[in-house]
Amino acid sequence: MAVETITRIRAETGIEIPPALLFELPTIHELASAIQNYGVPELSSSLVAIRAGRGAVPFFCVHGVGGHVLRFFDLGQALPEARSFIGIESSGLRDLALLPASVEALAARYIEEIRSFHPHGPYLLGGHSFGGFIAYEMAQQLRKAGERVPMVVIFDTRITQGPRFWRALGPPAALRYAGRYLAVRWGQRFRAYAREPLTGKLVRAKTAVGKRLFPGWEAEYGGKVDAQTELPQNLKAVYEHNNTVLGKYHIKRYAGDLLLFKSEEQGEAKYYGWEELVDGRVETHYIPGKHVEILQPPGVSLVAEKIEQAIRARMG
Secondary structure, three states: OHHHHHHHHHHHHOOOOOOOHHHHOOOHHHHHHHHHHHOOOOOOOOEEEEEOOOOOOOEEEEOOOOOOOHHHHHHHHHOOOOOOEEEEOOHHHOOHHHOOOOHHHHHHHHHHHHHHHOOOOOOEEEEEOHHHHHHHHHHHHHHHOOOOOOEEEEEOOOHHHOOOOHHHHHHHHHHHHHHHHHHHHHHHHHHHHHHOOHHHHHHHHHHHHHHHHOOOHHHHOOOOOOHHHHOOHHHHHHHHHHHHHHHOOOOOOEOOOEEEEEEHHHHOOOOOOHHHOEOOOEEEEEEOOOOOHHHOOOHHHHHHHHHHHHHHHHHO
């Protein structure tokens, strides 16, 4: 809905607004007045106040690969009223020239911005998918600067999404990772195969044969459609840029704690591997739904509850 709104505004006015304006100017009247009378307001930073709290340490959450923070709205509403919930949106959605050239540089820029809002720790950080790597790197840099980071919250991020993760593991951890990954992967596949009725097995076999014999089978019969083709130009550019910088990121070991939320539907059969990189505790929770759905009702209520429990356990 948000992308459609942005696209239609661009078609009518020629102006491509940053998604955060849908939070900053949440009514039709405010948005129309800003575009008609003053142009698009310049946002002061990448920070988007999704929920203004009253006194509790704020929780900062980094965008996914698409750069926007619209999918965090439900989580902001599910957290306690005292907790400020601040989304961190890609600066490239306002100006592509502002895009840093690495994960480390992205993290450093976002740290500058959150410090303008919250000068000293403790810092509560999180990120969804690609944003999990940014939050993880922010925590590394903040701890190096002497700040306290009680935990990093990772929403459905696997270390394999950053292809250079092997370098950080070293041979023993790499072997452990490979063994655990295969055990989880094939164990889940075997259980799923054993539970599947014979008709389901026959349909899958027919589909596999069709893919081999007939070019274009997957595209025509239920194959994936590239969802990025319909995005506004700045969202496409940010998406491509974030994928590029992630491919060059050399992830490092981390001495703190990590709170991991995994999608039941897509993550149950995958070993995410954070235990091989994190020296502290990795607390894992499975949330019903797919990759994006874990941040939507009904599962988002459980996510908010587990985040608050983890904060209280680490901060009192």
